[in-house]
Amino acid sequence: MHSLLTRRPLQTLATLVLLTAGSVNAWAGKTLDTVKQRDHVVCGVNTGLAGFGAADSQGKWAGLDVDVCRAVAAAVLGNAEKVRYVPLSAPQRFTALQSGEVDVLSRNTTFTLTRDASMGLHQTAVTYYDGQGFMTPAKNNIKSAKQLKGATVCVQSGTTTEKNLTDFSRANKLDIKPVVFEKFDAANAAYFAGRCKAYTTDASSLASIRAKEAKTPKDHVILPELISKEPLGPLVRRGDDEWLAIVKWTVYGLIEAEEVGITAATVDKLKAESTDPVVLRLLGKSDDTGKLLGLDREWLARAIGAVGNYGEIFERHLGEKTPMALKRGLNAQWNKGGLQYAMPIR
Amino acid sequence: MPLHSRRTRALLYQAILVSLLLGLGYWLLNNTLSNLRARGIQSGFDFLFDTAGFDIGESMVTYDSTHAYWQAFVVGLLNTLRVSVLGIVICTVWGTLLGLGRVSNNALARGLCYGYTELFRNIPLLLQLFMWYVLLVEFMPDTDAPLHFNDWLFLSKGGLTMPWLMPADGAWLWDVPVWRTVDGVGDVTGGASVTPEFLALTWGLSLYTSAFVAELVRGGITAVPRGQTEAAKSIGLSAWQTQRLVVLPQAMRVVIPPLTNQYLNLIKNSSLAVAIGYPDLVNISNTALNQTGRAVECIAIVMAVYLSLSLLTSVLMNAYNRRMALKAR
Numbered sequence: 001m002h003s004l005l006t007r008r009p010l011q012t013l014a015t016l017v018l019l020t021a022g023s024v025n026a027w028a029g030k031t032l033d034t035v036k037q038r039d040h041v042v043c044g045v046n047t048g049l050a051g052f053g054a055a056d057s058q059g060k061w062a063g064l065d066v067d068v069c070r071a072v073a074a075a076v077l078g079n080a081e082k083v084r085y086v087p088l089s090a091p092q093r094f095t096a097l098q099s100g101e102v103d104v105l106s107r108n109t110t111f112t113l114t115r116d117a118s119m120g121l122h123q124t125a126v127t128y129y130d131g132q133g134f135m136t137p138a139k140n141n142i143k144s145a146k147q148l149k150g151a152t153v154c155v156q157s158g159t160t161t162e163k164n165l166t167d168f169s170r171a172n173k174l175d176i177k178p179v180v181f182e183k184f185d186a187a188n189a190a191y192f193a194g195r196c197k198a199y200t201t202d203a204s205s206l207a208s209i210r211a212k213e214a215k216t217p218k219d220h221v222i223l224p225e226l227i228s229k230e231p232l233g234p235l236v237r238r239g240d241d242e243w244l245a246i247v248k249w250t251v252y253g254l255i256e257a258e259e260v261g262i263t264a265a266t267v268d269k270l271k272a273e274s275t276d277p278v279v280l281r282l283l284g285k286s287d288d289t290g291k292l293l294g295l296d297r298e299w300l301a302r303a304i305g306a307v308g309n310y311g312e313i314f315e316r317h318l319g320e321k322t323p324m325a326l327k328r329g330l331n332a333q334w335n336k337g338g339l340q341y342a343m344p345i346r
Numbered sequence: 347m348p349l350h351s352r353r354t355r356a357l358l359y360q361a362i363l364v365s366l367l368l369g370l371g372y373w374l375l376n377n378t379l380s381n382l383r384a385r386g387i388q389s390g391f392d393f394l395f396d397t398a399g400f401d402i403g404e405s406m407v408t409y410d411s412t413h414a415y416w417q418a419f420v421v422g423l424l425n426t427l428r429v430s431v432l433g434i435v436i437c438t439v440w441g442t443l444l445g446l447g448r449v450s451n452n453a454l455a456r457g458l459c460y461g462y463t464e465l466f467r468n469i470p471l472l473l474q475l476f477m478w479y480v481l482l483v484e485f486m487p488d489t490d491a492p493l494h495f496n497d498w499l500f501l502s503k504g505g506l507t508m509p510w511l512m513p514a515d516g517a518w519l520w521d522v523p524v525w526r527t528v529d530g531v532g533d534v535t536g537g538a539s540v541t542p543e544f545l546a547l548t549w550g551l552s553l554y555t556s557a558f559v560a561e562l563v564r565g566g567i568t569a570v571p572r573g574q575t576e577a578a579k580s581i582g583l584s585a586w587q588t589q590r591l592v593v594l595p596q597a598m599r600v601v602i603p604p605l606t607n608q609y610l611n612l613i614k615n616s617s618l619a620v621a622i623g624y625p626d627l628v629n630i631s632n633t634a635l636n637q638t639g640r641a642v643e644c645i646a647i648v649m650a651v652y653l654s655l656s657l658l659t660s661v662l663m664n665a666y667n668r669r670m671a672l673k674a675r
Contacts (some may be wrong), residue, residue: 014620090636091632091635091636094639094641095641098385098387112637114637114638115639118387118388118638118639119380119386119388120385120386120387121637121659146430152403152504155625157620157629157632157633157638158633158635158636161587162400162401162633163400163637164401165401166400166401166411167399169401169410176401177401177403177404178400178401178402178403179403179541179543179623180623180625180629180633181620181621181622181623182620182621182629182632183621186476186621186622186623186625189480189621190479190483190622193483193484193503194481194483194484194488194503195503195542221601225636236386238385238386239385239386249562293380294548295606331425
C-alpha cells in the first residue's frame with residue numbers, strides 16, 4: 001500500500017499547509033452580501049427569556065429582541081421569516097458574534113465601554129433601557145435591597161450583573177455572597193428552590209422570570225432599587241460599517257415610526273395616501289434613504305409592516321396586557337417622558 | 347556521512363518534520379494574534395494584574411473584589427483542588443469497599459454492590475450532580491430552621507455546618523457550632539460551613555467515580571490466583587485477614603495504573619461545577635472571560651492548569667506504582 005502521504009510526504013504536507021493558509025480570513029467580507037447570498041439573517045438570541053427572545057411550543061421565536069431580527073430580515077431580504085435563530089448562553093454570545101457564527105447579536109445585551117472598545121464588537125441602538133434589580137420571596141418581608149446584609153444572592157455568569165452586585169455590596173457594606181451559575185435555568189431553579197435569599201439580574205428579566213417560572217408569581221417581589229444602568233440592544237461585528245448602519249437605522253426606524261404614528265396596520269394606507277413629508281420620507285415615497293444604506297426604497301416600510309413600530313412591539317411582548325406587565329417608563333418616547341429618541345431618518 | 351544513506355535521510359526527514367511542526371505552531375499563533383488585532387479584539391495576559399471587581403461565594407484564602415484577577419484564579423484553583431482531593435479520598439475508600447462487596451460470598455451484598463455500580467456509572471454525571479444539588483436545596487429546611495444532629499451538626503439550604511479544628515494559643519481546639527436565637531430569629535454561629543454546591547459536587551463526583559473504582563478493585567481481586575486464597579485459608583487466616591493480608595496487596599498492583607485514570611477523570615469532571623454554581627476554576631474563568639473579553643487567554647489558563655494538575659497526579663501515582671510494583675529479584 002503506497003498512499004500519497006508515504007510516497008510524497010513532503011509535497012503532501014506542503015500542499016496541506018498551503019491549503020490551510022488559503023482558508024484564512026474567510027470570515028472577512030461584507031455581511032450584507034453574505035446575508036443576501038444565503039438568503040437569511042443569522043441572529044443570536046436568548047436561550048429563553050419570555051418577552052425578549054423565547055421559542056414557543058411550536059418552536060416559533062417571539063420577543064422584543066426577536067422582532068429586531070425580523071425587522072432587519074424584512075428590511076434586507078423583504079421577508080421577516082428569513083431568520084435563523086441561534087440561542088446563545090451569556091458566556092457564549094460574544095464569541096459567537098466575533099467568530100461570525102451570527103450576523104446580529106440581539107440578546108438583551110448591555111452596552112458598556114469594555115464591550116464596545118475591546119471586544120471586536122459594535123453597539124448599535126438601545127432597544128430597552130433597563131436597570132439591575134433584585135427579586136426576593138415575599139415571605140422574607142424585605143422592602144429594600146439594603147436589607148440584604150450577608151445574604152446569598154443567585155446570579156447568572158457571563159453578564160454585567162456580577163460586577164454590579166459586588167459594587168452595590170461594597171458601597172453599602174452588605175457582604176453579599178454570590179452563587180454564580182453558568183446557565184439561566186440553573187440559576188432560576190436554585191432561586192426558586194430557596195438556595196438564595198434573592199435573585200439579581202436586569203429588572204425586565206426579573207419580571208419575565210417571575211411571570212414564567214414562578215409557581216405563584218405573587219409570592220415574589222421585585223425590590224424598588226435599580227442598582228445600575230443597563231441599556232440593552234443589538235450588537236454587530238466590528239469592521240463592517242455598512243452592516244452596522246443597517247441594523248442601527250432599522251432600530252431607529254421602528255422608534256421613529258412610533259413617533260410619527262405609523263403602525264403595521266396603517267403602513268400601506270399611509271404609503272398610498274399620506275401627504276406628511278416625514279411619513280413619506282420614512283416610507284420611501286420621497287427621499288430614497290434605502291439607497292444610502294445599500295438597500296431599496298421600501299426597506300423601512302417592509303420592516304414596519306412586518307413587526308409594527310417600536311410601541312407596538314413593546315406592547316405585544318412586554319406591555320401591561322402581557323404576563324410581563326411592564327410599564328413603558330424609560331422606554332417611552334422622548335416627547336412622552338421617556339428616553340427613546342430616534343436619530344432623525346433623513 | 348553519505349547523503350544517500352538510509353540513516354541520514356531518516357534524520358533529515360525528521361528534522362524537516364519537526365521544523366515544519368514548529369513553523370505551523372508559530373504560524374497558527376501569529377495568525378490568531380493578527381486576526382484578533384484586525385478585528386479590534388485586545389489580547390494579552392496583562393489583565394491578570396487588573397482589579398477583578400467581582401466577589402466569590404466561597405474561598406479558602408482571603409479574597410475580595412479589590413484583589414487582582416490572578417488572585418481570583420488562585421481562589422478558583424484552590425476550590426477545584428479542595429473538591430478533587432476530597433473526592434479522590436472518598437471514591438477510593440468507598441470504591442474499594444464496593445469492589446470487595448462485588449466478590450463477597452454474601453449474595454445480598456454482592457447484588458447491592460452490583461446494582462449500585464451499574465446504576466451510578468450508567469447515568470450521566472451532570473444529571474447526578476443536578477439531582478444531588480436539587481435534593482439539597484429543594485428538600486432541606488430553610489437556613490433559619492436547620493436540621494439539628496446532636497446539637498453540633500446543622501444542615502439546611504445554606505449548607506452543612508460542623509465542628510472544626512481551630513488553632514488557639516499554640517494548641518488545636520474544636521470550634522463547635524452553636525444554635526442561638528436572637529430577637530426570635532435563629533442562627534448558627536461558629537464551626538465551619540460548606541455550601542450545598544460544594545456538598546453536591548463532592549458527593550456526586552465521589553459516588554460516580556467510586557462505581558468505576560469498584561469495578562477496578564473487583565478486576566484486581568479476580569486477577570489474584572485462586573490458589574492464593576486457598577493457601578491463605580489453609581494456614582488458618584480468617585476471611586478478612588485473607589483479604590487484607592493476601593488478596594488486596596496483590597490486587598492493588600493491578601489496580602493502581604487504571605486507578606490513576608479514574609483520579610484524572612474525577613479532577614477533570616470537577617469542572618462540571620459550573621452547572622451547579624460552585625466557584626471552581628472554570629466558573630471563575632467564565633466570569634473573568636466575560637468581564638475582560640480575553641477568551642483565548644482565559645481558556646489557555648484553564649487548559650494549562652488542568653494539564654498541570656493531571657500530569658502532577660500521574661507523576662505521583664506512577665511513583666507510587668513503582669514502589670508497589672512486584673520487585674523482580
